Amino acid sequence: MRRNGPQGPERGRAVSGPGRLRGVVAMDGPSGTGKSTVSRRLAIAGEAAYLDTGAMYRAATLAVLRAGLDEQSPAEDITAVAVAAELESITDPAAPRILLDGEDVEAEIRGGPVTMLVSAVSAQPTVRAVLVERQRKLIAEALGTVGGIVVEGRDIGSVVAPDAELKVYLTASEEVRAARRGAQDRKAGRAGDHETTLADVRRRDRLDSTRATSPLHAAPDALILDTDDLSVDAVLDELLRLVTERGLVS
Template identity: 35%
Template sequence: MKKINIAIDGPASSGKSTVAKILANDYGFIYTDTGAMYRSVTLMAICSDVAFDDEQGLVSLINNHKISFRQTNQGQLVYIDHVNVTEKIRQPEVTNNVSEVAAHEQVRRKLVEKQQEIASNSGVVMDGRDIGTAVLPNAEVKIFLVASVEERAERRFKENQSKGIPTDFQTLKKEIEHRDQLDSTRKISPLKQANDAIRLDTTGMSIQQVVMNIKKIVDEKVAKSIN
């Protein structure tokens, strides 16, 4: 199909990454997990003993290390330099501090440059919290996924269980609510729906149902652009 850019935004555990991966695979597009990039910077800060409020220190980490993605039979893997950090960036210590790292203007500017470079040739599915508003404001399709806090906590709980990460459900709910508050109130590129984005509430929906709904939107957009 015609190569377009698809931007998928939404709060934590709204299903962005899972849906984006499926769409990219089905359409033959490049998948870019922007959240994994911010998580990678957070992990580097932890490993390098750089404070989460040290903006210049975080920028130095970005400048001195390479964050990359590799598509494999096991799915997309995330690397810092040549080290596979796919599982490490999903640990609670990273999850609970990534919003603070992502709130820094210079950190966002550096990573947005890298994200826009990836999308420069179109044919990209990119998910995050400010893709439709800041990273890819001209994306042909913009989707804003939402779901209840209860359902998002349940999804994260099951995901953590499958990976052997010890988790308390009630604690997860509080952490997700806290991340929502941080992400939506930060001064730089806060989490919000783009004016031309289509809002899709995934509460009670299966992943395949969400994918089918988005594909219908994408196909309609492509058909209109061709006509």
């Protein structure tokens, strides 16, 4: 695995950075809350690294699928393939990527087959233990080089980086999140209807929040931010305010 520092701006509203971000910002929440977009933009504004831990679980899931396994396969077989997968995370927020065996699979891991299986793969205790250790190494590397990192996922503030200087848990209603997911799919050329997407959102929520290992939940000291009625720019403005208020910028 390797990390790269930020190299360029992301399209969208120009953001005047508050200064260089230092420390760890943990961004948690279910899918469709806008975590990826605002996390990347915060990292760009703060000249920090960015890590999408969900992409790591998705890439490991793709390895499981390529091995011919599915949800009905023995858990030990799924785990063996997932933990053996050669993953490389590029933590440049302007162009984040995940490589599987040296191949850029960023687009493929967002497809339907991976989405349907990723909760089952990520629920395996050994898979989570191995990937959490890799995530912590990437965080340590970022802190030692660029000085700060924005990490997004479902257990960052509670498990991966419990000592993060700022923990934010994004929420939104199921309907809103399904609409956002559908818009993302259409933009990426993936077919789907609202009811199917809504059902998948509910399925992912149920699986992620009830798994035995590192279930989805807000850390006790996380700030809860409901994004139902907030634009991406509004959420970003609030995050910029928080990192400045916490003294996390140089």
